[in-house]
Amino acid sequence: MKILAISYGTEGDTRPMVALCRGLLDAGHTVVLLGDPPGLGSAKALGVPTVALSGDLQGMMRSTPANATGPQVLKLVNKNTSAWMAAVLAECPADLILAGGLSVYVAESVGERTNTPVIQTVLTPVGSRTREFISPIMAGLPLPRWGWLNLVSHTIVCWFAWLVFLSATNAARKEHGMAPRRRRRVGDPQVYGISPALLPRPRDYPSNVLFTGQWVVPATYSPPPELEAFLAAGEKPIYVGFGSMAGVSSDLIVALREAIGDRRAIFGRGWSTIGDLPSNFHAVDDVPHDWLLPRCVMAIHHGGSGTTHSACAAGVPSIILPTVADQYFWAQHMADIGIAKHVLRMHSLDTNKLRAAIAFADTSGPQEKARDLGQAMGLEDGVSAAVSAIESFAEQ
Missing domain, CATH: 3.40.50.2000 (Glycogen Phosphorylase B;)
Structure with a gap:
């Protein structure tokens, strides 16, 4: 298969995708990783073909207090959505798109435009609802951990993310010849780079949501x-x-x-x-x-x-x-x-x-x-x- 892997985010978002891409290459697939430029050095070192996406996440993070980065990240994503969509479309056709980090709505739109399946490759349990724990995005709030409230928290976070990125996503879709989306896309498989020994997979997750273990390439490192x-x-x-x-x-x-x-x-x-x-x-x-x-x-x-x-x-x-x-x-x-x-x-x-x-x-x-x-x-x-x-x- 020819696989496009997209993962815009921090080093912590990109390095696991690099490891996954290396594994896919070793399994005989053709892979291209599209991501934030500072995170692509490790990909090149492992022989993973790359395409740099626009945006300066590292510069933004360095100029923003750590507890105030959230709104700035949202602005960066919305500003670059159309350019990212163009970059992914330029790599098509493909047999499969892997969507990680902040790229999910771009990947979904390209998948729809090119009739390419999309699999979400996720590093923290935010994409599916469960009664077993609160949405990780709301974990810092002083909320009770009740089963039904946990379930609602995941719904709230998913809909909030959709609404935050909706306008920029639809504007980019229009630029690239697609009709606007009115509803969130649901049902794509989700493969999580989460250790089931560390966090057991919730029993109420759908069957197409899996915890596989951490994605890491064993270090071959010579210290100074x-x-x-x-x-x-x-x-x-x-x-x-x-x-x-x-x-x-x-x-x-x-x-x-x-x-x-x-x-x-x-x-x-x-x-x-x-x-x-x-x-x-x-x-x-x-x-x-x-x-x-x-x-x-x-x-x-x-x-x-x-x-x-x-x-x-x-x-x-x-x-x-x-x-x-x-x-x-x-x-x-x-x-x-x-x-x-x-x-x-x-x-x-x-x-x-x-x-x-x-x-x-x-x-x-x-x-x-x-x-x-x-x-x-x-x-x-x-x-x-x-x-x-x-x-x-x-x-x-």
Whole structure:
């Protein structure tokens, strides 16, 4: 098959799609990945053909406080919808379109225009309704977790997303010779890069919605000498990193320094521009999580789906400081399964609570639970399972 994979978003959105595309190539398919330019470097390194989509997500994230990025992301998507649609249409015809990240409405429209099947490739459980948990997009709100309310929350989020992107989507459809859509498209298969060991698949999901396991390419990584020397110089460090959450404030670094004290720490810069770090922090730029996190004692991070999965796969406790969207969902889930002490908030961080969370992560209970979870996730092959699911859905 010729497969077009579209995934506009952060590094956490793009890297799993890169792994999935590599798996599809290895299975004999022709694949082109369309995505945000900064995330495509890893695709090129793995031999995945790419097309860069317009928009400067990294620049926007770096100029916007992390807790205010939501509205700016919506503006960026709406501004670039027509250009993205044109870029995907230029790669057609194809046998299948995979829609990930912020590209879903573009993919659906191109699929309709070209009569191409669409499969949603998703990294957090937002596309289908369930009674088992609240929509991850609403997880940061103080709402009761009742079955019927959980179900309604998913409906609200899906309809809100549709309404937010409706005008720009229909304008782009008109430019490309399509009639406007009046209703949301439903019923496309959904393949989630979610570990069922970490989050069991809801029992009330439809049969065409699957959890396959995390999509990751095993790291073949040679660390720089200074990182090797730091790791060898003492006890396992604490990992600190906030991925594509570029608006990391100096106040947060102060709080981290006070809570961590003199302990050794590795700071993953990600998209942040923080430069002034405590002397016991060793900064790194682009180190694969599956190589680095097993060499750490715990991970303090933002709670993106990919980082959460990687910390759990490494068998280390997480301390999550969420700021937007599904990060609160993963933070609460870590607390619910006993790997984290409580849910914190990046932009109203209580240093004493952070210190307590670190102390909790140092105890045997969460360490054993994290280790057991990591062993269970190690038995999964998310990429192979996703490739098989995609091939099966495409044949139907």
